[in-house]
Amino acid sequence: MPELYFDERRPAMSPAARLAGAHYPVAVIGGGQAGLSVSHCLRERGIEHIVVEAHRAGHEWRARRWDSFCLVTPNWQCRLPGYPYQGDDPDGFMVRDEIVRYLEEYVAFSRPPLAEGVTVTGLRRASRGVFELTTDHGEFTADQVVVATGPYHTPAVPRMAERLPAPVAQVHSSGYRSPDRLPPGAVLVVGSGQSGCQIAEDLHLAGRQVHLAVGGAPRVARFYRGRDCVAWLDDMGHYARTIDAFDDAGAVRMRVNHYVTGRDGGRDIDLRAFARDGMRLYGRLTGIDGGRLEFADDLKANLDHADAVAEGIKDAVDAHIAAHGITAPEEPRYVPVWEPSGPPPALDLTAAGITSVVWSTGFRRDHRWIEVPAFDGRGYPMHWRGVSSVPGLYFLGLPWQYSWGSGRFEAVGRDAEFLAGHIDASRRLADVCGTLTGAPAELAAALPIG
Numbered sequence: 001m002p003e004l005y006f007d008e009r010r011p012a013m014s015p016a017a018r019l020a021g022a023h024y025p026v027a028v029i030g031g032g033q034a035g036l037s038v039s040h041c042l043r044e045r046g047i048e049h050i051v052v053e054a055h056r057a058g059h060e061w062r063a064r065r066w067d068s069f070c071l072v073t074p075n076w077q078c079r080l081p082g083y084p085y086q087g088d089d090p091d092g093f094m095v096r097d098e099i100v101r102y103l104e105e106y107v108a109f110s111r112p113p114l115a116e117g118v119t120v121t122g123l124r125r126a127s128r129g130v131f132e133l134t135t136d137h138g139e140f141t142a143d144q145v146v147v148a149t150g151p152y153h154t155p156a157v158p159r160m161a162e163r164l165p166a167p168v169a170q171v172h173s174s175g176y177r178s179p180d181r182l183p184p185g186a187v188l189v190v191g192s193g194q195s196g197c198q199i200a201e202d203l204h205l206a207g208r209q210v211h212l213a214v215g216g217a218p219r220v221a222r223f224y225r226g227r228d229c230v231a232w233l234d235d236m237g238h239y240a241r242t243i244d245a246f247d248d249a250g251a252v253r254m255r256v257n258h259y260v261t262g263r264d265g266g267r268d269i270d271l272r273a274f275a276r277d278g279m280r281l282y283g284r285l286t287g288i289d290g291g292r293l294e295f296a297d298d299l300k301a302n303l304d305h306a307d308a309v310a311e312g313i314k315d316a317v318d319a320h321i322a323a324h325g326i327t328a329p330e331e332p333r334y335v336p337v338w339e340p341s342g343p344p345p346a347l348d349l350t351a352a353g354i355t356s357v358v359w360s361t362g363f364r365r366d367h368r369w370i371e372v373p374a375f376d377g378r379g380y381p382m383h384w385r386g387v388s389s390v391p392g393l394y395f396l397g398l399p400w401q402y403s404w405g406s407g408r409f410e411a412v413g414r415d416a417e418f419l420a421g422h423i424d425a426s427r428r429l430a431d432v433c434g435t436l437t438g439a440p441a442e443l444a445a446a447l448p449i450g
């Protein structure tokens with residue numbers, strides 16, 4: 001493997017000294033699993049680059065996950081380039097600190113040229129085609145840039161949060177840590193995607209009275225007919241489907257994740273069972289008027305929809321088993337253990353003893369610092385497989401960038417490998433033609449080494 005380390009070419013210096021006024025063939029922005037993956041792939045091709053990370057590598061997993069957090073995807077799906085999951089529990093689910101350790105081991109293994117503690121605040125394209133990057137440690141330039149800053153930037157909290165009475169503590173799911181870090185009393189969790197459901201369970205298991213505003217997220221069973229549903233779906237080719245196979249790519253990319261958990265070896269999240277055991281469920285939160293909260297009349301529809309999706313996935317597994325003559329144990333289908341009744345209740349915060357609200361309402365993208373015309377009318381990057389409409393500018397780690405696993409551990413490595421090939425081809429072609437043309441990856445091997 002060629003030794004083209006930044007550290008070896010440019011001796012150890014502070015991030016500021018490394019960057020200010022420097023020029024790199026490639027700049028990778030973000031040192032999460034996506035940035036680290038493409039760095040490894042670039043290094044394997046001998047392409048000098050730098051990875052600029054605002055905090056520490058793996059920051060999101062360290063700083064924005066709660067204490068009991070664990071993967072919902074099985075460990076065997078963690079397959080970063082050159083470094084697949086190394087542990088002895090491939091069917092298990094790493095907890096937060098194990099995920100952080102996995103990424104630390106990956107850094108030790110692939111030794112990326114990291115400049116940590118440096119935030120890129122501006123990205124422009126100069127007239128001569130070179131990218132100019134402004135950071136809080138000075139400016140530098142690069143021929144090509146990979147934006148690997150993650151899919152989840154700014155916590156999205158609805159403006160109605162401002163109407164909550166002052167004594168009620170509020171936290172976004174990315175800031176939630178553990179039940180004992182919230183003030184004593186009942187807790188309202190708003191949102192029932194993966195984060196909302198898992199946080200509601202975390203609080204419920206700790207004995208807190210939980211009120212949960214349930215939205216339209218679907219769910220999936222953890223296990224069915226003897227295996228993890230993820231394993232069945234993998235066999236069925238679900239994760240190999242690429243975005244090109246869908247007519248409505250934009251809608252697919254906006255899909256909400258199915259809720260399920262990997263906690264304690266993995267299990268379903270059954271909100272009806274939580275309700276039976278004392279959790280209070282409501283429909284979507286629609287209004288806050290002083291200490292009084294109002295909800296849509298959609299709790300039954302939302303629970304029914306989540307169950308229908310889970311049962312539909314089981315139907316597909318049954319069909320797969322039958323079509324391939326697979327021997328698998330029979331399993332009874334889910335029977336709802338609780339039903340909502342009556343009109344949607346209003347909720348009086350004081351009467352219910354609610355002292356905190358956890359907003360599990362997702363994130364917004366923030367690419368405003370990228371001052372390059374590479375976005376569509378909704379602010380979504382215009383790209384195919386991460387190759388943007390601007391030659392030399394790439395995105396990595398977007399949900400459904402190319403397949404289901406693009407924004408996850410499962411396929412970020414495959415996307416990184418593809419981009420590294422593209423970057424390689426473009427750089428070689430630039431050497432021949434004198435300009436970045438956005439050369440297809442297949443050309444790389446045929447072109448002279450630049």
Ligand SMILES: Cc1cc2nc3c(=O)[nH]c(=O)nc-3n(C[C@H](O)[C@H](O)[C@H](O)COP(=O)(O)OP(=O)(O)OC[C@H]3O[C@@H](n4cnc5c(N)ncnc54)[C@H](O)[C@@H]3O)c2cc1C
Binds near residue numbers: 152
């Ligand atoms: C609650 C939750 C649960 C998840 N569970 C799973 C799961 O079970 N399995 C799975 O495979 N995936 C899961 N994911 C999805 C995905 O794996 C993570 O979001 C993962 O963190 C994405 O990695 P990334 O490298 O693309 O982005 P990130 O991890 O977000 O990394 C981006 C990095 O870029 C840095 N950065 C951002 N802006 C700048 C800038 N301007 N300058 C310099 N640095 C910058 C950040 O500090 C950060 O370190 C989950 C996500 C969430 C939010």
